[in-house]
Amino acid sequence: MAGNVSTLVYVAKHRQRRSLKDPLWVRVLLIGAALLFVGLFLLVPMASVFAEGLKKGWGAYFAAFRDPDALAAIRLTLLTAGIAVPLNLVFGLAASWAIAKFEFRGKALLISLIELPFAVSPVVSGLVYVLLFGAQGWWGPYLPSGEHPWLGSWLNGQDIQVIFAVPGIVLATIFVTFPFVARELIPIMQVRGNDEEYAALTLGANGWQTFFRVTLPNVKWGLFYGVILCNARAMGEFGAVSVVSGHIRGLTNTMPLHVEILYNEYNIQAAFAVASLLTLLALVTLVLKNLVEWRHRRVLEAATASTTRQFIS
Amino acid sequence: MSIEVKNVSKHFGSFTALAGVSLKVESGRLTALLGPSGSGKTTLLRIIAGLEFPDASDDRAAGRVLFHGEDVSDVPVGRRGVGFVFQHYALFRHMTVAQNIAFGLTVRPRSERPNAKVIAGRVEELLQLMQLGGLGGRLPDQLSGGQRQRVALARALAVQPKVLLLDEPFGALDAQVRKDLRRWLRSLHEKIHVTTVFVTHDQEEALELADEVVVMNHAKIEQSGAPQTVYDRPASPFVIEFLGNVNRMAALAGKPNATGKDVLYVRPHDVDIQRGQAGEHSLLARVLHVFSAGSYGRISLQRTDNGEAFEAEIARDRLLDLDLQQGEVVSVLFRHVRLFPKGQLYEADVTNGQLSETAPGYRPAHGSGEHI
Numbered sequence: 001m002a003g004n005v006s007t008l009v010y011v012a013k014h015r016q017r018r019s020l021k022d023p024l025w026v027r028v029l030l031i032g033a034a035l036l037f038v039g040l041f042l043l044v045p046m047a048s049v050f051a052e053g054l055k056k057g058w059g060a061y062f063a064a065f066r067d068p069d070a071l072a073a074i075r076l077t078l079l080t081a082g083i084a085v086p087l088n089l090v091f092g093l094a095a096s097w098a099i100a101k102f103e104f105r106g107k108a109l110l111i112s113l114i115e116l117p118f119a120v121s122p123v124v125s126g127l128v129y130v131l132l133f134g135a136q137g138w139w140g141p142y143l144p145s146g147e148h149p150w151l152g153s154w155l156n157g158q159d160i161q162v163i164f165a166v167p168g169i170v171l172a173t174i175f176v177t178f179p180f181v182a183r184e185l186i187p188i189m190q191v192r193g194n195d196e197e198y199a200a201l202t203l204g205a206n207g208w209q210t211f212f213r214v215t216l217p218n219v220k221w222g223l224f225y226g227v228i229l230c231n232a233r234a235m236g237e238f239g240a241v242s243v244v245s246g247h248i249r250g251l252t253n254t255m256p257l258h259v260e261i262l263y264n265e266y267n268i269q270a271a272f273a274v275a276s277l278l279t280l281l282a283l284v285t286l287v288l289k290n291l292v293e294w295r296h297r298r299v300l301e302a303a304t305a306s307t308t309r310q311f312i313s
Numbered sequence: 314m315s316i317e318v319k320n321v322s323k324h325f326g327s328f329t330a331l332a333g334v335s336l337k338v339e340s341g342r343l344t345a346l347l348g349p350s351g352s353g354k355t356t357l358l359r360i361i362a363g364l365e366f367p368d369a370s371d372d373r374a375a376g377r378v379l380f381h382g383e384d385v386s387d388v389p390v391g392r393r394g395v396g397f398v399f400q401h402y403a404l405f406r407h408m409t410v411a412q413n414i415a416f417g418l419t420v421r422p423r424s425e426r427p428n429a430k431v432i433a434g435r436v437e438e439l440l441q442l443m444q445l446g447g448l449g450g451r452l453p454d455q456l457s458g459g460q461r462q463r464v465a466l467a468r469a470l471a472v473q474p475k476v477l478l479l480d481e482p483f484g485a486l487d488a489q490v491r492k493d494l495r496r497w498l499r500s501l502h503e504k505i506h507v508t509t510v511f512v513t514h515d516q517e518e519a520l521e522l523a524d525e526v527v528v529m530n531h532a533k534i535e536q537s538g539a540p541q542t543v544y545d546r547p548a549s550p551f552v553i554e555f556l557g558n559v560n561r562m563a564a565l566a567g568k569p570n571a572t573g574k575d576v577l578y579v580r581p582h583d584v585d586i587q588r589g590q591a592g593e594h595s596l597l598a599r600v601l602h603v604f605s606a607g608s609y610g611r612i613s614l615q616r617t618d619n620g621e622a623f624e625a626e627i628a629r630d631r632l633l634d635l636d637l638q639q640g641e642v643v644s645v646l647f648r649h650v651r652l653f654p655k656g657q658l659y660e661a662d663v664t665n666g667q668l669s670e671t672a673p674g675y676r677p678a679h680g681s682g683e684h685i
Contacts, residue, residue: 195403201390202397203417217407
């Protein structure tokens with residue numbers, strides 16, 4: 001064992017074998033081209049977001065967030081993500097569990113359905129909701145508004161509006177972000193197979209115990225990653241939300257929509273200030289993801305090291 | 314705890330995995346389900362465990378599984394009291410070895426669950442029994458194949474199963490570890506005496522390890538019995554070909570009762586080689602090759618009458634005495650042959666030049682006569 005570990009360390013240290021090395025100019029050229037590309041298309045645009053936002057100083061930067069409409073947009077974005085992400089976590093987990101662990105008729109169809117939001121343009125998704133729930137839409141006329149004697153007493157008199165209101169925004173966001181969790185989990189669960197679940201069952205675990213103590217811990221990193229991606233998209237979604245929102249300031253504007261409005265009003269600095277907040281959100285999720293991965297790796301390494309020590313002593 | 318399987322059938326789509334199989338395993342025995350891949354042995358094991366269920370058709374009730382005379386066919390897997398060891402161990406990767414072993418105890422309802430101290434004691438006891446002392450804190454990924462196999466076994470035994478079921482327990486291990494673990498499992502069985510059924514496609518493993526061998530082929534049981542019995546008295550051409558080396562050749566032409574299509578089986582170690590002419594019970598063969606490196610001598614021979622090649626195994630000192638030369642023609646005596654005329658079983662023994670025949674199912678109407 002000790003020998004194995006030192007071999008591993010050796011391989012890790014000397015992974016760059018001379019036989020695998022390319023001439024210096026090739027390496028410089030390729031690495032340089034890659035760095036240039038990343039810099040031009042990722043780093044510079046991202047930095048410019050912050051630069052533009054801060055162009056008029058920190059005072060103006062923070063003033064952009066004190067605007068009540070901006071605050072409302074931030075609140076709505078958080079609310080939308082707060083509803084859409086947990087729902088999609090549950091839906092995605094259930095769907096991938098069903099697809100990976102069971103055989104049933106229509107499985108291929110279900111997989112295609114889950115991927116549909118990726119294939120459809122977000123604008124189309126938004127339009128579909130308008131078509132369904134809009135005042136002239138299929139179900140729109142049946143939504144409770146005003147007096148409906150055939151509705152229950154609670155709903156009677158309630159004016160539930162979906163399109164150009166918060167429910168529509170949430171629905172559109174759920175639709176657009178639906179595939180993220182499931183797409184992340186299905187391949188992981190399929191690779192793992194069913195043997196561990198079967199083992200848990202033979203040991204007397206019931207369905208819930210098997211799910212929460214075996215299935216879920218096995219996919220927790222994939223799940224976490226899926227949730228991070230889902231959240232990033234939920235907060236950043238523009239197209240579908242734009243169609244159903246109606247752009248009512250202070251009421252149905254999410255952060256991306258607010259950025260657009262500010263930009264169209266030539267309030268460039270404020271637009272970039274709000275945009276920088278969105279960028280920051282993305283950066284935080286990325287850092288969070290890396291932190292989680294790094295910690296996971298460290299736990300594994302610590303376990304290996306301690307057992308190795310045990311073995312040597 | 315005895316196991317009884319009654320008339321179990323199982324289909325996967327158009328594939329027949331089991332066709333009306335019945336089996337009885339006595340309490341405390343170590344039984345091997347032996348067969349080539351696709352013979353239905355793993356399916357049978359999973360049905361005993363309750364991981365699969367027998368087919369029921371309109372005209373016939375589903376087969377039953379009984380533990381100690383009690384019908385458990387409708388008892389779910391978790392309540393059957395079986396310990397199941399999977400071919401690839403199926404250890405919980407995110408749990409330590411100790412947590413893996415304790416799993417079956419910690420998922421019990423609160424009223425039946427032993428307290429943490431008892432569980433820890435039981436885990437430690439099993440770690441010692443499995444020679445895994447000090448490895449309780451490791452993750453399965455940090456263990457060797459043989460260690461993982463023993464953790465899987467410990468995890469299955471932790472719930473004190475009435476029946477232990479192992480699916481290809483040594484399939485994923487290399488040859489040396491396999492041999493060690495095989496002996497170790499045998500001694501473990503002597504110690505704990507749990508009724509055990511294991512699946513294997515390795516005839517050597519089955520014959521060496523088991524009290525009882527059940528040979529399966531094409532969704533059916535071909536024969537079951539003690540290792541010695543199935544090896545020495547195989548009930549069908551399949552069993553004799555599957556268990557150990559055997560020479561397969563046409564029955565001797567010109568002898569009564571042999572049609573020429575009949576098949577004769579003789580094990581290499583039942584072939585005796587002598588110098589001299591063909592006798593009443595022997596035939597002539599040419600020596601093709603002599604392999605003397607090994608614990609016994611192996612000789613390739615070719616019959617002079619019909620050109621069929623076959624092998625003989627004789628002791629090293631006998632080989633030395635004979636001093637066979639390549640190309641030489643020798644007289645060959647088959648001490649013990651099995652003949653399957655038209656699917657019927659027929660045996661013949663030659664000892665000291667005397668022929669004796671035992672023919673279960675043999676009908677004199679076919680005419681009796683010597684076969685060698």
